[in-house]
Amino acid sequence: MNLDHLTEEELNMYLLLKREKIIEDAQNDFYEFCKVLYPSFYKPNRTFLKTICNTLQDFIEDKLINPTTNEPYQNLTLNVPPRHGKSFTIKNLEMWLLGKNNKRQIITVSYSRDLADLFAQQVRDGIDVEASDDLNITYADIFPDTKLKYGDSSKRKWSLEGSERPNYYATSIGSAITGMGATVGVIDDPTKDDSEAFNEDALEKILNWYDNTFASRIEKGGKTILIMTRWSTNDLTGRLLERESSDWYELKLAACLNEQTGEMLCDEIFDIKMYQKRKRTMSPEIFMSNYQQEPIKLTGRLYTHFKTYKKIPVNEHDRPVFTKVIGFVDYADKGKDWTCCVISGVFNNELYILDVLYSQESSDKTEYKLAEIIHKNEVNEVTFEGNAAGSVIARNVEKILRSQFNNHLTTIKTFHQSKNKESRILSMSSTVERLVYFPSNWNDRWNKFYLALISFQRIFKNNKHDDAPDALTGLVELIESGGKPIRAVKSLYSYLKG
Template identity: 35%
Template sequence: MNEIRDIDVIKTWTLQSTLNFTRYFFKEKYKRKFVVGKHHVKIAEALDRVFRGESTRLIINIAPRYGKTELAVKNFIAMGLAINPKAKFIHLSYSDDLARDNSRGVQEIIRESSYRRLFPGTMPTSINTRKWFTTEGGGLYAVSSAGQVTGFGAGLVDKEDEEELAAEVEELSSIDNGDFGGAIVIDDPIKPDDARSALVRDKVNQKFETTIRNRVNSRKTPIIIIMQRLDEDDLCGYLQRLEPDEWEVLSLPVIETDENGKETPLWEFKHTLKELQDLKEKNSWVFETQYMQNPKPLTGLMYERGFKTYETIPVTRKHTVKAYIDTADTGADFLCCIIYLETEIGNFILDVYYTQEPMETTEPETARRLSKHEVERATIESNNGGRGFARNVEAQCRLLGNRKTSVTWFHQSENKDVRIFNHSAEVQNLTYFPKGWEHLYPKFYKDITQYMKVGKNAHDDAPDALTGTVEKRNEQPQRLSSIFR
């Protein structure tokens, strides 16, 4: 009788939280305590919200070797099967070997004698680590997130993998009985060594699109992604740009700053502050991305400090609505039109038009935006068709009834790279973007925040035009009417 009562108490305690469950079965399996850090508490709380149905799209960004897989993959899945032996899970990782190893880890937990006593009916029916079921019909399907990137017959293998994964996703998302029915758990979908490859990143992102997102037909089907940040275009970055309001993001940098501005380590048991500072010294880029969850390569960026943002434009003594427009030099370049309020405090960006569309599209659209924002002074670079563009934009403004905007053009003779570099500090000091500008102007944001001081940049149109907004401060332009007399 006492034994039954003890089992009930332990069962209730372990199912109270993911952290309780992990601590208990970690000690049962390894015969030592699971050392709990504050990040484990935060991760467990987020996973508990998934179990309760309060969160269905969860991203957890944490450094490697901080216990994320043990807690958020192996024990989370084992606990899900304890809650509902009929639950089904899909687990993805960057390689089949790693996915299967994690699958084996789940099996080892539920084969523990203590687990079997507490949760009978959840025994695996096979030792297959790719796809297995419990005696109650639940189970796990584990596979690579990227498929076979190289090798003979890769295309065929990829097609078979995607078809099987798609079928598993559809089956999981069809479960809707009001209880927790399982989840898609993605752990390290891309290998750190492959993260710099756009080909591999795109392959992972597109596999998510084609075989997961488009086939999850129930918002109740949870998707959890656990990974260290590796690149701005990794799966986490891709999803947050695409669906900024859909995902709950738990980002856990290894160095935190308290309310007094003092730096503290996230988990001193793993790394002291001195050890973390040494890691940063050895490789600042790896440290910023993988440890601080900041995928922007800070070293070598033109705009290292980031930009100030605003929600409400303050009252100022001076304010002039201006626009700086850089027309595209080649077919691959962008037209960049920045509309801003110039004040004695700085330039408050009101709108950005950044596009590769042809001039028959950009001329009327530029005129429409100038008119909408009641721009007083529009300055256009004339290096490549800018003079004709300026004439046409002014004509379009007048057709729209806009007689307020003064349009002027000029020839930019200074070296573009030198201008951008020399004015970079002023640009950062004097420019205010609207809060959330990374979502309002995603391509422009990327080309500004990833622009490097040294090396080949894909596009310089965005920083070139932004530099122009600072160069033209307090300058009185000529009107086109006076130029062409």
């Protein structure tokens, strides 16, 4: 807008009206409030922050409706990657809520007393500012009637003018909460670190404290907000979602939106290079939970340990010493199943996994990719589980191998699996852990396959898919059943690469 034609008086009036409009918007819109006070963080291109702010405001204003009860949600869990402003935004929310209603009572909990005190102090100091007489806008300009009560503003517990009861109380997990209820209860990162996150006793204590202390302080109609870095399905968020999933609104944002394209939630905060570095250096289980909001159920897992190798077995001439290369294919016979092909070199009756195809793509794409991976790895013998569509797929893959790859050496076999799948996978689990070796970087190479195996539960009904362990079990059964060795072994120089 061109303001050059305005007189000084008209310009001042315009700026005054504009300032009043900005203040009015900040009073009524939480995202605008954050933008006004902290414009360097709440930038227009950081759209995920607007999503968080709008979701929090809708939650507080009873606009998030639970489809199960047709009533507003009273509980919200916010799961966002580290350093993406979740705690900062919650502190701003508390300031905004107290500005709109100085009768509100807020209890904030963190994993340590020092962190809780810092949280409370930052909220208090954010409110205790002077109004501005220029173009800058402060909290006091937006909410001029919200002031700390003189003589009642300690670091941990304080009140506002006009309130008969304390408005804010901060404490730590495990501490007593007495003499105060809450219209809004906030738990910010209840778990300190990975050592606590995977300690069952510590996790049980956190849940017991939540049930017996924290929840009892939330007043009727009050709101609970749980924000945390995810660790596993056994953390506080995981347990509450499992126990009472229909009572919680869950907002979760992954750091990486698309690994292939490098699209991130926010490149300015955490770009694809940082993501890839953390993925290489962190424990895969922790990384997927922390940054991708894909927590893994670590207790009750069927497989507890997988062997790895950095280099395949070779002889004194640095040539592979596999007696044969075999593959096993479990083809997806249902829409949501996964086609799983596992290829392995056999040495001393042990299996060194060389390649994996784990896909939910349609059959026309999968058939070609199966032929391609079999040919590329110079497989001697591939066994297809012949149930349902498996036999048809095996014939189609064989045709592609012969006609498009000119491969007449790989033997394609099918068989009908008559044994119970659950009993096979369970009974062979220890054998799988004993005989199978994966490349040391298998998490990066076949991430979804990796996650499917390390999170697979011993109680079968707790699993959505069993394709990965089924194929791996089938591969192990090929060498455990005493199959005849293949004498003609082709050149395996390609496995020396990488």
